[in-house]
Amino acid sequence: xxxxxxxxxxxxxxxxxxxxxxxxxxxxxxxxxxxxxxxxxxxxxxxxxxxxxxxxxxxxxxxxxxxxxxxxxxxxxxxxxxxxxxxxxxxxxxxxxxxxxxxxxxxxxxxxxxxxxxxxxxxxxxxxxxxxxxxxxxxxxxxxxxxxxxxxxxxxxxxxxxxxxxxxxxxxxxxxxxxxxxxxxxxxxxxxxxxxxxxxxxxxxxxxxxxxxxxxxxxxxxxxxxxxxxxxxxxxxxxxxxxxxxxxxxxxxxxxxxxxxxxxxxxxxxxxxxxxxxxxxxxxxxxxxxxxxxxxxxxxxxxxxxxxxxxxxxxxxxxxxxxxxxxxxxxxxxxxxxxxxxxxxxxxxxxxx
Ligand code: GGG
Numbered sequence: 001x002x003x004x005x006x007x008x009x010x011x012x013x014x015x016x017x018x019x020x021x022x023x024x025x026x027x028x029x030x031x032x033x034x035x036x037x038x039x040x041x042x043x044x045x046x047x048x049x050x051x052x053x054x055x056x057x058x059x060x061x062x063x064x065x066x067x068x069x070x071x072x073x074x075x076x077x078x079x080x081x082x083x084x085x086x087x088x089x090x091x092x093x094x095x096x097x098x099x100x101x102x103x104x105x106x107x108x109x110x111x112x113x114x115x116x117x118x119x120x121x122x123x124x125x126x127x128x129x130x131x132x133x134x135x136x137x138x139x140x141x142x143x144x145x146x147x148x149x150x151x152x153x154x155x156x157x158x159x160x161x162x163x164x165x166x167x168x169x170x171x172x173x174x175x176x177x178x179x180x181x182x183x184x185x186x187x188x189x190x191x192x193x194x195x196x197x198x199x200x201x202x203x204x205x206x207x208x209x210x211x212x213x214x215x216x217x218x219x220x221x222x223x224x225x226x227x228x229x230x231x232x233x234x235x236x237x238x239x240x241x242x243x244x245x246x247x248x249x250x251x252x253x254x255x256x257x258x259x260x261x262x263x264x265x266x267x268x269x270x271x272x273x274x275x276x277x278x279x280x281x282x283x284x285x286x287x288x289x290x291x292x293x294x295x296x297x298x299x300x301x302x303x304x305x306x307x308x309x310x311x312x313x314x315x316x317x318x319x320x321x322x323x324x325x326x327x328x329x330x331x332x333x334x335x336x337x338x339x340x341x342x343x344x345x346x347x348x349x350x351x352x353x
Contacts, residue, residue, distance in 0.1 A: 014034070019080045019095065029295030033302055037314045050064055052095060128240050130174060130240060131247075131252065164203060168202060172206050172207070180239040184222055185203050185219065185243075186242065186247050232258070261336050264296050264297055265281070279300075
């Protein structure tokens with residue numbers, strides 16, 4: 001991408017922010033997989049960094065300034081998962097939501113791909129959800145007040161032309177580089193005609209503003225509810241899906257169900273000059289600390305991050321190793337029906353590398 005130059009790097013400074021729960025088990029696994037690439041990539045230099053709700057409960061800070069400043073000195077980063085409580089906690093704000101904004105990582109790119117054949121002759125999935133990462137309801141401007149008829153809560157949903165245009169351009173670029181070259185714009189502008197209307201209209205206008213560049217890309221639009229329905233019935237119709245923040249989050253988790261497990265699905269948070277890999281799954285407090293979390297989403301996130309930086313061949317090596325382990329089906333963690341530990345699943349990937 002624009003400001004990334006892989007050719008000149010002697011070393012690769014990678015910030016590691018495991019954060020909460022199973023993030024602390026899967027990010028070290030991704031680190032080991034990167035280290036196993038040896039001289040295929042510039043010598044990695046890892047920087048361990050703190051963030052998360054557990055950190056907040058100990059120190060009163062979920063995202064220390066030092067973490068943000070250190071990340072700005074890194075070439076890229078890997079983030080694990082965060083356990084934000086569902087109830088409001090005074091002084092706490094989600095560190096991942098804050099980091100995406102502070103580093104202007106405006107695109108959350110989430111490929112969802114079937115590796116092993118799907119059971120019951122269900123169609124294979126090969127799609128990318130491109131989620132806007134900085135606004136929508138995630139501006140987190142909420143308020144609550146008491147009225148005569150009870151409490152009333154409100155949230156601001158922000159959609160700007162600027163953010164819609166840049167995520168739209170990212171989605172068109174990804175679509176034109178793929179064999180099927182098909183883009184679906186997800187919205188709900190039959191109800192939210194102002195906010196989703198602006199998103200839809202702005203993304204729609206991109207080909208006209210770039211004459212000739214996206215001539216090969218076919219464009220569809222779909223209401224988010226109907227998109228989820230069709231995703232479950234005929235996922236093969238989707239190639240690249242671009243969506244405002246909240247819809248993108250929900251659709252990508254739903255799509256993960258079609259490929260076996262959330263534990264397989266990677267993402268990157270990408271801006272114009274920084275990239276941060278992050279498994280799509282959360283902190284999974286029910287299995288945290290048991291050494292049974294699936295490390296594959298994090299290893300794949302490392303591969304996506306490396307590919308985004310221009311290291312396509314080593315990224316392919318990582319993906320190939322993971323795909324072989326999944327296809328063979330001998331060393332799988334419990335989310336995939338196996339009995340392997342996190343360490344055993346990692347070791348299986350390392351053997352393939
Ligand atoms: N790696 C994705 C992740 O941590 N998901 C959990 C999540 O979305 N938590 C809400 C939050 O605190 O941001």
